[in-house]
Amino acid sequence: MSKGLYQFHWDCGRMGEVNGLFITTQEQVDKVVGNDVHFGEILGKHSDVYGTVEANEIKKLDVSSGVCDVLEKAVGRATISGYNPIDTYNEWLEDNKEEEEDDE
Numbered sequence: 001m002s003k004g005l006y007q008f009h010w011d012c013g014r015m016g017e018v019n020g021l022f023i024t025t026q027e028q029v030d031k032v033v034g035n036d037v038h039f040g041e042i043l044g045k046h047s048d049v050y051g052t053v054e055a056n057e058i059k060k061l062d063v064s065s066g067v068c069d070v071l072e073k074a075v076g077r078a079t080i081s082g083y084n085p086i087d088t089y090n091e092w093l094e095d096n097k098e099e100e101e102d103d104e
Contacts, residue, residue: 001025003025005061006023006029019083020083020084037052037092
């Protein structure tokens with residue numbers, strides 16, 4: 001599946017906003033939508049930012065796959081700026097997998 005450039009936005013009220021610009025596949029976006037992500041204290045001490053990612057909070061931007069390749073190569077990673085809910089969700093999955101293995 002081809003990669004695209006996606007924009008993430010959460011309005012956290014008076015605490016602020018969480019934004020991100022990242023490169024991923026639609027399959028990965030579909031995996032995180034409807035699931036909880038936990039960013040921690042990214043908006044300041046005691047902010048504890050978490051919630052369920054909704055489909056309207058991740059928007060695919062209209063750019064060619066060549067632009068995605070150039071950006072990813074220039075930055076050296078898939079997250080161009082801000083916060084990537086997919087990375088956060090995948091880290092959570094890995095942490096829980098390790099905890100389950102420890103419980104066995």
